[in-house]
Amino acid sequence: MRRIVIAGNWKMHKTQADSLAFLNGFLPQLEATPEEREVILCAPFTALTTLSKTLHGSRVMIGAQNIHWESSGAYTGEISGEMLTEIGVRYVVVGHSERREYFGDTDETVNLRLKAAQAAGLTPILCVGETKQQRDAGDTETHVVNQIEKGLMGVDQSKLIIAYEPIWAIGTGDTCASEEANRVCWLIRSQLANKDVPIQYGGSVKPGNVDEIMAQPDIDGALVGGASLDPQNFARIINYQ
Numbered sequence: 252m253r254r255i256v257i258a259g260n261w262k263m264h265k266t267q268a269d270s271l272a273f274l275n276g277f278l279p280q281l282e283a284t285p286e287e288r289e290v291i292l293c294a295p296f297t298a299l300t301t302l303s304k305t306l307h308g309s310r311v312m313i314g315a316q317n318i319h320w321e322s323s324g325a326y327t328g329e330i331s332g333e334m335l336t337e338i339g340v341r342y343v344v345v346g347h348s349e350r351r352e353y354f355g356d357t358d359e360t361v362n363l364r365l366k367a368a369q370a371a372g373l374t375p376i377l378c379v380g381e382t383k384q385q386r387d388a389g390d391t392e393t394h395v396v397n398q399i400e401k402g403l404m405g406v407d408q409s410k411l412i413i414a415y416e417p418i419w420a421i422g423t424g425d426t427c428a429s430e431e432a433n434r435v436c437w438l439i440r441s442q443l444a445n446k447d448v449p450i451q452y453g454g455s456v457k458p459g460n461v462d463e464i465m466a467q468p469d470i471d472g473a474l475v476g477g478a479s480l481d482p483q484n485f486a487r488i489i490n491y492q
C-alpha cells in the first residue's frame with residue numbers, strides 16, 4: 252500500500268515569526284484532512300526548532316533542506332543528521348535542482364547525503380528532473396534514470412521518498428502535463444526494487460492543478476514550492492479532491 256505524502260519546500264523563505272504566523276492560518280484547515288495524507292514542512296534551518304516545538308504532537312512533520320554526509324567536522328556552513336534529529340526533524344530534501352545548480356551538488360554527493368540522512372534516522376526526499384534542453388533533446392528518460400541509478404546506489408529504499416521535479420516547471424507556472432508527469436513517475440518506479448516508495452511530483456503545483464495531478468495513478472504526492480508559502484493555498488493542496 253503506497254503512502255500519500257505532501258511536502259512544502261519553503262526554500263529560503265520565512266523567519267521564525269513568519270513560520271508561526273503561517274501555522275496560525277494553516278493548522279485549522281487540516282481538521283478534515285484524511286488521516287492517511289502525510290504532511291511535511293521543509294523549512295529553513297533557523298525556523299526548524301520553533302516549528303518542531305509548536306508542532307509537537309501534531310500531524311505535521313518537519314523537514315530540512317540539506318544535510319552533510321559527515322556526522323561532524325570542519326565543514327563551515329553545513330549541518331549534520333544528528334543536529335537535525337535532535338530538534339525533531341524527520342525528513343530532509345536531498346538533490347534539489349537548486350542545490351545541484353547553485354551549490355555544486357552532484358549525483359555522488361547526493362548519494363552520500365542520502366545515506367547520511369538514513370544513517371541518522373531521517374527519511375530523505377530525493378529530487379530528480381530534467382532541464383528544458385534535456386527535454387527538448389529527448390534526453391528526459393536517460394537523465395532521470397541516470398540520476399536515480401547513481402543517487403540510489405547503496406541507499407535503503409524502505410526509508411525514502413522521491414520527487415520528480417522537471418526543472419523547467421519549477422517556479423515558472425509552467426506545470427508538466429499531468430499524464431506526462433505520471434509517465435516519468437512510472438518510469439522512476441520501474442527502476443526501483445521497492446515499488447512502494449512514494450513518488451511525488453513537483454513544479455508549479457497549485458490549488459488549481461493539484462486535483463488533476465493527484466488523480467494520476469503513479470503520483471503519490473507533491474513537493475510544493477511557492478504555493479506552500481501561503482497557508483490557504485497549501486492547505487487547499489493538501490485537501491485535494
Ligand SMILES: O=C(CO)COP(=O)(O)O
Nearest residue numbers: 260421422454455476477
Ligand atoms: O522546487 C519546487 C519544490 O521543491 C517547486 O517549486 P514551485 O512549486 O514554486 O514551482
